[in-house]
Amino acid sequence: MPESSSSTGPLISRDEVAHLATLARIDLTDAELDHLAPQLSVILESVASITDVADDDIPPTSHALPLTNVFRADVVTPGLTAEEALSGAPEQEDQRFKVPRILGDDQ
């Protein structure tokens, strides 16, 4: 990775990391935030080196080899039974996944 110019401050602040962790649905402790935020800044500073590499006319590549959509014949094939599908569930009830409440009282 090419050297990038030294920055004046962290590319990503502790508060931003906390916000991103919320978006990613991960609780982080204060100790983890202290530890991860500077590391993420270093990584970001390094990967930021590519921002000027490609000209505007370069097309993006999402997959290594060209892809076309794939269809299959509309016929029934064996799948998991309900018991199999539920076999790893943390909680289940009446052949369904049992989950914590989705909404609060005021929603």
Added chain:
Amino acid sequence: MIDIRSTATRLAEALAAGETTSVEITRAHLDRIAAVDGDVHAFLVVDEEGVLGQAEAADARRADGQSLSPLDGVPIAVKDVLTTRGLPTTCGSRILEGWVPPYDATVVTRLREAGLPILGKTNMDEFAMGSSTEHSAYGPTRNPWDLGRIPGGSGGGSAAAVAAFEAPLAIGTDTGGSIRQPGAVTGTVGVKPTYGGVSRYGLVSLANSLDQAGPVTRTVLDAALLHEVIGGHDPRDSTSIDEPLPDLVGAARRGAEGDLTGVRIGVVKELGGEGYQTGVLARFQESVDLMVAAGAELVEVSCPHFVHALATYYLILPAEASSNLARFDAMRYGLRKYPHGVEAPSAEEVMRATREAGFGDEVKRRIILGTYALSSGYYDAYYGQAQKVRTLVARDFEQAFAHADVLLSPTAPTTAFELGEKLDDPLAMYLNDLATIPANLSGVPGISVPSGLADEDGLPAGVQILAPAMADDRVYLVGAALEAALLAEWGGPILDQAPALDQGVPA
């Protein structure tokens, strides 16, 4: 008595000749695991009962003249990122601790259909994020060459299992080098097939546009045999290539004859020099010289955008990983953890607490990095740019393959480093995959073949051979030719020079 140091090819011959049985071979490997895996820790789970039952079935088939494949009865270890029906699959993560999948990955189905008994599941960096296997939630795997050093990663368990003679064959997966780099640092052979050449169905996704399963073995021919078992089109993977595999075993056998006349080998200028260990470069140069002596034509090629491959990768991979790992939501499988001191927590609160407890540091780093790269305002500058540079890397490959049939570089810039050395320095860890990442970005196949031991530390190094997409046969042809030339130099397999792990127990 069978010798556990035998190649899989030799074991298959011995089975065919009736010199041994699958049960005998399997027991010998279980004994070896019992003797050395306390130190090596290549396995997360050993399925003693299951594998012996499968070996008995293989012997019964053979007695009836009903063998399923040349490797029927030759046992194998499987990286713990591929689902195995009835056998725990953790991906090296606490979040999947104890999960027993209700289905087999296609690779595993094909192993079963070819009759290979499955010894167990091998250790790995959590969700395949890492280059040292130290990010496993279940403790690191140790390098059989030096138990104080890393076995590479993320597939350090598979490589160490094969290097320590705990398994004749193993399956790995390679997203940025996780088959090839462990191969290089353990003195074993690893192949990343063309993207789409081996089904990803049942391979727990890290970065789905980069992930590819492949063989981990001690010889090039063994890898070709295994590749032919697991490869080929799978309707359950929409990115699977719907074309027959090239003749890989034939290519490996032809290559072993040692003639490279007419083969143009391209040394990639950007993958060498600064940052590469002296002994690694010395062994690489010797390998190139041997190939030239075998008749190959040497060309130097330049791939100017490869210097940006690592940065490109560390934007694309976290972006895809942050999306793929959203499935670990504490609702349908895996860990569920309730937040401390919250009455009637919501699903979102449970999700956050579960992911906090279930994911390790490196997984958290990459998910947050990916979330950042994909967030509005940054998407074009980071992820969008990375996708464009991916195009430039692919164009470099196209240019290079116009002048060379295969491309060469050292597989990894250094030999195995010490456990703990880079554990909390993510950038230093990422540099291990400098030479292997371009192939994943472009989908091309690559092999790592042992090139010898570095003078300064006596540890193994590897040569990487890359070929154009769908030309996997070339990596076997050239890899087998190089292997044959090096074997003639060394007078025996490189692993003969590794220290014995079970001192006092006769080999």
